[in-house]
Amino acid sequence: MAQIIDGKAISAQIKEELKDRVSQMKAEGREVTLAVIQVGSDPASTVYVGNKKKACGYVGIRSLSYELPEETTEEKLLGLIEELNGRTDVNGILVQLPLPKHISEDKVIGAICPEKDVDGFHPQSVGKLCIGQPGFVSCTPAGIIQLLKRSGIEIAGKECVVVGRSNIVGKPMALLLLRENGTVTVAHSKTEDLKSICRRADILVAAVGRPKMITREYVKEGAAVIDVGIHRMENNKLCGDVDYEDVAPVCSAITPVPGGVGPMTIAMLMNNCVESVELQAK
Ligand code: NDP
Numbered sequence: 001m002a003q004i005i006d007g008k009a010i011s012a013q014i015k016e017e018l019k020d021r022v023s024q025m026k027a028e029g030r031e032v033t034l035a036v037i038q039v040g041s042d043p044a045s046t047v048y049v050g051n052k053k054k055a056c057g058y059v060g061i062r063s064l065s066y067e068l069p070e071e072t073t074e075e076k077l078l079g080l081i082e083e084l085n086g087r088t089d090v091n092g093i094l095v096q097l098p099l100p101k102h103i104s105e106d107k108v109i110g111a112i113c114p115e116k117d118v119d120g121f122h123p124q125s126v127g128k129l130c131i132g133q134p135g136f137v138s139c140t141p142a143g144i145i146q147l148l149k150r151s152g153i154e155i156a157g158k159e160c161v162v163v164g165r166s167n168i169v170g171k172p173m174a175l176l177l178l179r180e181n182g183t184v185t186v187a188h189s190k191t192e193d194l195k196s197i198c199r200r201a202d203i204l205v206a207a208v209g210r211p212k213m214i215t216r217e218y219v220k221e222g223a224a225v226i227d228v229g230i231h232r233m234e235n236n237k238l239c240g241d242v243d244y245e246d247v248a249p250v251c252s253a254i255t256p257v258p259g260g261v262g263p264m265t266i267a268m269l270m271n272n273c274v275e276s277v278e279l280q281a282k
Contacts (some may be wrong), residue, residue, distance in 0.1 A: 005151050005226075007264050019058070035063075035064045049096050055267070078107070085112070095108055095119075121167070121168065139269045140265045142172075160202070169228055170186060171186070195218050198219065205226045207229065211241065213241055215243045216243075223251050224251065227257050
């Protein structure tokens with residue numbers, strides 16, 4: 001029977017640890033502050049932003065909210081980021097994506113001071129991850145490393161296959177597994193014979209964005225399977241990129257959807273906010 005990796009419980013544990021750290025910092029006269037910027041009123045973004053602010057409140061992080069109208073100009077947004085970059089009482093800056101089409105996401109991400117880039121999307125953060133220097137790491141893949149470690153799944157020396165090469169999940173995931181001494185293969189839509197490559201994996205990470213694509217034909221018996229995908233099905237239930245019912249009987253460990261990778265993303269954002277205070281103090 002596969003071990004079900006409980007992301008809800010692990011993220012709750014991380015938030016408790018952070019809560020203790022934040023109250024310790026407060027006792028030393030240090031406060032953690034995250035500025036959250038949302039442009040427009042996309043309903044999904046509003047839910048994500050609300051969840052992030054709620055988590056801040058729970059952990060004891062002060063959150064500053066900037067809700068800008070859809071028609072906000074790029075110049076105005078860049079001006080706000082510049083102002084927040086310069087404020088010593090702001091530790092982290094988060095711009096909720098996606099942005100309206102008339103604003104360049106690359107420009108906006110690049111404008112955030114790397115010491116406040118708690119999403120880990122700035123090219124300098126990505127570069128530091130690549131060359132093994134300390135810096136912010138994209139929250140979803142950082143959360144997956146925590147899931148593996150806290151579930152007692154060994155990464156060093158193992159065959160790791162990441163399906164997907166996006167800048168926010170697949171690529172940083174591959175770099176993090178490499179940093180943990182995994183032997184890493186990155187597969188994508190042009191990969192030939194994907195099934196046999198996936199079947200090599202001791203740790204298989206699916207970040208494909210295709211509902212239930214990964215069936216047991218892609219999975220080596222006894223592998224650990226991490227499902228990043230999240231999709232709403234016609235019956236309104238959620239599913240991942242992995243066909244859970246098909247794969248669970250053949251693997252040694254698996255993340256469910258919901259309740260696997262999802263809850264880890266916000267926990268790691270909170271972690272990055274706390275780390276930002278330490279980083280800025282240096
Ligand atoms: P993207 O769409 O940016 O990337 C998908 C990747 O999968 C691409 O690299 C693409 O290859 C590859 N791919 C697509 N189809 C195939 C295929 N048939 N065979 C092999 N590879 C394929 O998605 P994201 O990385 O942003 O997200 C992936 C999933 O994770 C989504 O379901 C998303 O909703 C979810 N997600 C969940 C989060 C969470 O907190 N749980 C956070 C972020 C994302 P190519 O590069 O060649 O096009």
